[in-house]
Amino acid sequence: MNYTKKEIKKGIKLHVLKTDKFKTNLMAVFLTTKLERETVTANALISAVLRRGSSTLQTQEEISKQLEELYGASFDCGIDKTGDNQVLKFYIETVNDTYLPQSNENILKSAIDNILDIIFHPLVENHAFKKEYVEQEKKNMKQRIEGRIDNKRRYALDRCIEEMYKGKPFGLYRFGYVEDLNHINEVNLYERHQQLIKQCKIDIFVSGNINDEVETIIAENQNIKALEEREPDYNTESEKNTVKQGEKIETMDVMQGKLVVGLDVNSQSEDEKYNAIIYNTILGGSANSKIFQNVREKANLAYEAGSRYFKYKDNIFVNCGIEITNYEKALNLVKQQIEDIKNGDFTDEEVENAKKMIISSIELIDDEQDTSITYYFGQEMSGNEKSVEDYIERMKKINKEDVIEVAKKVEINTIYFLRN
Amino acid sequence: MQVIENSKVKEKLYIEKLENGLTVMIIPKKGMKKKYMIWGTNYGSNENVFIVPGENTKTEVPNGIAHFLEHKLFEQENGTNSLDTLTALGVEANAFTTNDTTAYLFYCTDNFYPAMDELMDYVQNPYFTDENVEKEKGIIGQEIMMYDDSPDWQVYLNAMKILYHNHPMKIDVAGTIDSISKIDKDILYKCYDTFYNVSNMAIVVSGDFEPENILEEIKKRLKETKTNGKIQTFYPEEPETIVKEKIEQKMEVSQPMYTIAIKVKPTDKPEEMIRRDIAIQILLELLVGKSSKLYKQLYDEGVISGGIGGTYEFSENYAHVLISGQSNEPEKVYHRIKQEIARQKQEGLSEQDFYRIKKKIYGGYVKDYDDIENISNTFLTNYFMGINSLDYLNQIDNIDMEFIAQVLNDIFKEDKMAISIVKNEK
Known part of the structure; x- marks a missing residue:
């Protein structure tokens, strides 16, 4: 795979990933802006309204028909939090011409033009979004925000994060807040869209068996031409949480209790975070981890038991699905594992095994188009230029002492329990 | 080999x-x-x-x-x-x-x-x-x-x-x-x-x-x-009829969830299984897919806010079509889908829509081959039913409007349809 990056205009970057491993081409456009209470809901809503129609494909039906004509090009959008930023993500995936019955159609170009129209050139009536679309998507967004309770594990994790980052950008819910929706209308939402595309950081990714023509297609696209240079308005640093939040217990009509423990890792540098990846693997990141082995395999308290490391925020979240009466027992076991690692109660072999697992997952980055895009976007956002190979070399250097160093700094911030 | x-x-x-x-x-x-x-x-x-x-x-x-x-x-x-x-x-x-x-x-x-x-x-x-x-x-x-x-x-x-x-x-x-x-x-x-x-x-x-x-x-x-x-x-004798048309369960959810199911008489002939599967995938797109008339209507009316998922699950001894999603009015979705099936049966399917959807389904099959894990699992489970997954790419060419219409009539039957709903107590 060959990766290149260039600045089309100040604040707008084109990332090209040339690879002949896949039958599809994947294009992604990421709009990155600061996570703020004032704009979080509007930004999320913009993404929903854009899907409804562009200046050229004015209805969902037309968009869908066009995608179907392009041999089922798939169009997808999402909202993510990346550190203290909100990222609006748009993807379009098309089958490479080699695998199509007639290859006289330039599917990639159509797909690129369509998606850029959807994002930058929406359907506008009287200097505003179409009223009907906005009103309807407000209702849908309300539903979506309220729909957080449907996936209990995810809900418990989100709630733990919100408690941990109360009043801070990262504590905001990525789809925003129901009460904000009342103040949004087709006029001010369109204004926000115009402001967003003028100020946000823009990253365009194209991955697949493509040639240099793709750069021309993008450079000559009218929407790209119309974009102005910008000093992109996003957070390069992310705000630490300083206050310990303690224990939070909430109730819902559930059969199983969901325990989430939020940890501060307290890495002193960007580079130390690589060591934290291995620490997390040993703590709860694999089937051999302390938490999986002790909470599930030895104590038989859970089916799901593990942990995840959020690199941007330098936090680990432990999660276990347990019998409600086993709360204390499970929590104590989790605390015990954190202590044990601090005391060096693990072997060099465990470190080596964790490294093997992580290195294998790094080697697989190139095998999936969306994973590659996510990786290079991560590098872009953290100001790193680490290639996959450099990343592997860095991981190989980690030893037991490095893991203990991480462990010594780890502190429990918030304990969250969802029960009935 | x-x-x-x-x-x-x-x-x-x-x-x-x-x-x-x-x-x-x-x-x-x-x-x-x-x-x-x-x-x-x-x-x-x-x-x-x-x-x-x-x-x-x-x-x-x-x-x-x-x-x-x-x-x-x-x-x-x-x-x-x-x-x-x-x-x-x-x-x-x-x-x-x-x-x-x-x-x-x-x-x-x-x-x-x-x-x-x-x-x-x-x-x-x-x-x-x-x-x-x-x-x-x-x-x-x-x-x-x-x-x-x-x-x-x-x-x-x-x-x-x-x-x-x-x-x-x-x-x-x-x-x-x-x-x-x-x-x-x-x-x-x-x-x-x-x-x-x-x-x-x-x-x-x-x-x-x-x-x-x-x-x-x-x-x-x-x-x-x-x-x-x-x-x-041994499997117990299974009548062709359904047990009952509706079931509801109370759970804490933000919006009711529904699964509409159609019971289908299974076949044990591999070629027939593949042909039916492709035809049903096409029909589900024509009935409730993102470019369908019904989807647009339900969305514009605010009855649905997200996609309507459709799948066909089958083996030699069971088969059913599933249509699922979330809606504040699941019964209405059910009723309208029944109406739409009846309308399509009566008025006939659109040829233009058919060819477009077929392109989409073909593209989807090609994309599947990029995911090693997914195709390996599919080859395995299909093999146990006597199906070679590659045959899907050959069979899709042979699926015509006539066959689609036949499957619509034979399989999308009102007396074989049922709805399951999960919703809040309130």
């Missing part, structure tokens, strides 16, 4: 049935770093009544045993757990149980052969003790409770309960806390000895490999076994 090539997706399948009855399939993937292996048995939660080879009478086992067996197979006599051993090699290992299949898998970049050693060792050497069986009941109990809290799973399972009178499709793959309490090591060994005979199993390997080498490596690791011969399994 037999080689089956498809020029459209430019893929090859190498397939061989060994003397002991084990089938090996290899899908080479040049340039991919990921190496994947899956070993499955044609045995899932539906096989609950059978004759143990060498015996004369039927054995009936507790619900959830295939899944329980899947959990327990990782346990080794020397006290180690194969999941731990595989993880320590830096490979991702897992297993799954469905209604029809149990399978063990791993993927990796390095250590492929050591991982193959371990996988092939633990699948061929069960080790069950009273103690290790007992301890698993706690873990699986929590797994069952996790699904109890999942509205998506409940709405699906309830749909099965009102579609099937007797067929085990209506039973949860994992069983219940009560049914798994009856499982002991002897029953596990009985099921293992019956269904884990290599003649009832198949292996799929995919990655940047020389197929002949892989075949030899697999042969080296096989234990000497005698072939069981055909396994006799």
Whole structure:
């Protein structure tokens, strides 16, 4: 795979990933802006309204028909939090011409033009979004925000994060807040869209068996031409949480209790975070981890038991699905594992095994188009230029002492329990 | 090895049935770093009544045993757990149980052969003790409770309960806390000895490999076994009718969830299975897909806010169409879908829409081949039904409007439709 990056205009970057491993081409456009209470809901809503129609494909039906004509090009959008930023993500995936019955159609170009129209050139009536679309998507967004309770594990994790980052950008819910929706209308939402595309950081990714023509297609696209240079308005640093939040217990009509423990890792540098990846693997990141082995395999308290490391925020979240009466027992076991690692109660072999697992997952980055895009976007956002190979070399250097160093700094911030 | 090539997706399948009855399939993937292996048995939660080879009478086992067996197979006599051993090699290992299949898998970049050693060792050497069986009941109990809290799973399972009178499709793959309490090591060994005979199993390997080498490596690791011969399994008599049209369950959800199900008379002819599957996929797009008239209407009216999912699930002994989503008015969605089916039957399908949707479905099949794990699993489960997955790419050309119309009439029948709803107390 060959990766290149260039600045089309100040604040707008084109990332090209040339690879002949896949039958599809994947294009992604990421709009990155600061996570703020004032704009979080509007930004999320913009993404929903854009899907409804562009200046050229004015209805969902037309968009869908066009995608179907392009041999089922798939169009997808999402909202993510990346550190203290909100990222609006748009993807379009098309089958490479080699695998199509007639290859006289330039599917990639159509797909690129369509998606850029959807994002930058929406359907506008009287200097505003179409009223009907906005009103309807407000209702849908309300539903979506309220729909957080449907996936209990995810809900418990989100709630733990919100408690941990109360009043801070990262504590905001990525789809925003129901009460904000009342103040949004087709006029001010369109204004926000115009402001967003003028100020946000823009990253365009194209991955697949493509040639240099793709750069021309993008450079000559009218929407790209119309974009102005910008000093992109996003957070390069992310705000630490300083206050310990303690224990939070909430109730819902559930059969199983969901325990989430939020940890501060307290890495002193960007580079130390690589060591934290291995620490997390040993703590709860694999089937051999302390938490999986002790909470599930030895104590038989859970089916799901593990942990995840959020690199941007330098936090680990432990999660276990347990019998409600086993709360204390499970929590104590989790605390015990954190202590044990601090005391060096693990072997060099465990470190080596964790490294093997992580290195294998790094080697697989190139095998999936969306994973590659996510990786290079991560590098872009953290100001790193680490290639996959450099990343592997860095991981190989980690030893037991490095893991203990991480462990010594780890502190429990918030304990969250969802029960009935 | 037999080689089956498809020029459209430019893929090859190498397939061989060994003397002991084990089938090996290899899908080479040049340039991919990921190496994947899956070993499955044609045995899932539906096989609950059978004759143990060498015996004369039927054995009936507790619900959830295939899944329980899947959990327990990782346990080794020397006290180690194969999941731990595989993880320590830096490979991702897992297993799954469905209604029809149990399978063990791993993927990796390095250590492929050591991982193959371990996988092939633990699948061929069960080790069950009273103690290790007992301890698993706690873990699986929590797994069952996790699904109890999942509205998506409940709405699906309830749909099965009102579609099937007797067929085990209506039973949860994992069983219940009560049914798994009856499982002991002897029953596990009985099921293992019956269904884990290599003649009832198949292996799929995919990655940047020389197929002949892989075949030899697999042969080296096989234990000497005698072939069981055909396994006799029994399913209860299942009427063509549904049990009842509607079921509701109260759960804490933000918006009601629904699954609309249509009971279909199964076929055991592989070609017919594929043709029907393609036709139903096309019909579901025409009826409720994103570009359909009904989707637009329901969306504009605010009855739905997201997609309507459609799938067709089938084997030789059951088949049903599922249409699922979320809506504040699930009954209305149900009613309108019924109306739309009737309208399309009466007015006929649009030819233009048909050709466009066919393009979409074709593109989807091509895309599938980028995902090694997904295609390997599909080749495995299809193989157990006598289907070669590559045939989908050939059959799609032969699907015409006439056949689609026939499937619409034969399968989308109002008296075979039912709806399952999960919603709030309030």
